[in-house]
Amino acid sequence: MGNTVTCCVSPGASPKLGRGRGSALGAVGGRAGAGAAAAGLERRGGAYREIAEADSGDSDPGGGGPHLQHISDREFPDDLALESNPSDHPRASTIFLSKSQTDVREKRKSNHINHVSPGQLTKKYSSCSTIFIDDSTVSQPNLRSTIKCVTLAIYYHIKNRDSDRSLDIFDEKSHPLTREEVPEDYCKHDPDHKHIYRFVRTLFSAAQLTAECAIVTLVYLERLLTYAEIDICPSNWKRIVLGAILLASKVWDDQAVWNVDYCQILKDITVEDMNEMERHFLELLQFNINVPASVYAKYYFDLRSLADDNNLCFLLEPLSKERAQKLEAISRLCEDKYKDLSKAAMRRSFSADNLVGIHRSNAILS
Numbered sequence: 001m002g003n004t005v006t007c008c009v010s011p012g013a014s015p016k017l018g019r020g021r022g023s024a025l026g027a028v029g030g031r032a033g034a035g036a037a038a039a040g041l042e043r044r045g046g047a048y049r050e051i052a053e054a055d056s057g058d059s060d061p062g063g064g065g066p067h068l069q070h071i072s073d074r075e076f077p078d079d080l081a082l083e084s085n086p087s088d089h090p091r092a093s094t095i096f097l098s099k100s101q102t103d104v105r106e107k108r109k110s111n112h113i114n115h116v117s118p119g120q121l122t123k124k125y126s127s128c129s130t131i132f133i134d135d136s137t138v139s140q141p142n143l144r145s146t147i148k149c150v151t152l153a154i155y156y157h158i159k160n161r162d163s164d165r166s167l168d169i170f171d172e173k174s175h176p177l178t179r180e181e182v183p184e185d186y187c188k189h190d191p192d193h194k195h196i197y198r199f200v201r202t203l204f205s206a207a208q209l210t211a212e213c214a215i216v217t218l219v220y221l222e223r224l225l226t227y228a229e230i231d232i233c234p235s236n237w238k239r240i241v242l243g244a245i246l247l248a249s250k251v252w253d254d255q256a257v258w259n260v261d262y263c264q265i266l267k268d269i270t271v272e273d274m275n276e277m278e279r280h281f282l283e284l285l286q287f288n289i290n291v292p293a294s295v296y297a298k299y300y301f302d303l304r305s306l307a308d309d310n311n312l313c314f315l316l317e318p319l320s321k322e323r324a325q326k327l328e329a330i331s332r333l334c335e336d337k338y339k340d341l342s343k344a345a346m347r348r349s350f351s352a353d354n355l356v357g358i359h360r361s362n363a364i365l366s
Contacts, residue, residue, distance in 0.1 A: 191234060
């Protein structure tokens with residue numbers, strides 16, 4: 001296949017659903033991520049490396065050796081797959097945004113019926129003389145605002161869940177995170193947004209994780225709920241979130257946090273428990289840890305929509321001269337890059353029947 005990156009895995013790799021999905025080697029937002037195969041995991045340099053050998057059943061009938069499945073062969077173009085795998089496709093609606101719409105509609109309806117005034121407008125709007133802009137972009141999100149949005153998405157997942165389907169590996173009663181005794185009614189009370197935010201914020205602050213890692217964490221969480229057909233509920237939300245953060249930090253960051261480091265943060269959890277939860281998480285994800293840039297961007301903008309619906313406004317500041325110069329410099333770099341790509345494309349040979357012009361467009365920054 002030349003320079004094309006490929007991966008192979010046994011179709012029966014999934015221990016639960018058997019969808020024939022394997023590992024995915026790819027880059028998350030421009031950084032190198034790596035897949036993990038069902039035959040084993042080897043952690044090196046903060047990433048997973050595939051060490052599975054090709055299954056003899058996947059060999060080429062013509063005797064040409066093992067069949068290497070291209071990453072594009074595992075995509076599902078039909079609409080049904082789009083709806084059932086929102087964390088894999090850029091056009092599918094995110095689950096958290098759809099779950100939040102019920103509360104947003106009820107809040108707006110209540111305000112309309114009770115004639116509640118929206119109060120003084122706190123959001124700033126740009127004018128002819130002043131442009132307001134926040135410091136969060138899709139490539140460099142604001143850490144504090146992103147964590148607030150991600151934890152709000154988790155809150156709506158728990159509040160508007162369909163049922164209480166779970167697995168023992170994520171149950172906090174069976175695998176407590178602290179030495180404190182878990183209350184008997186631990187599974188009956190939904191955590192509020194502040195409680196979830198404090199838990200996630202503590203992990204991100206202690207491990208020095210980035211805002212991009214928080215977005216990837218939400219992608220893995222929704223992928224787990226879809227693939228494993230479970231719900232995130234009061235009895236399992238902490239361990240599911242912890243497992244998603246653990247995996248996202250290893251895939252995203254070049255220098256990942258080791259499992260033993262999380263044990264020092266949470267104090268009472270053992271490294272054996274962390275390893276076991278990580279293995280189960282990967283198996284339930286069917287070792288699909290690839291996050292395309294388009295899916296990442298979709299989650300980022302849906303999180304911004306969630307923030308607008310819940311009055312979690314990003315901090316706006318007037319556009320200064322220095323900031324404008326930086327944005328202009330970035331725009332020029334992008335424009336020069338596209339010019340180089342256009343020149344490279346022009347050097348290719350075109351058929352007279354399929355000759356098309358090379359179009360260029362200016363970069364638009366969020």
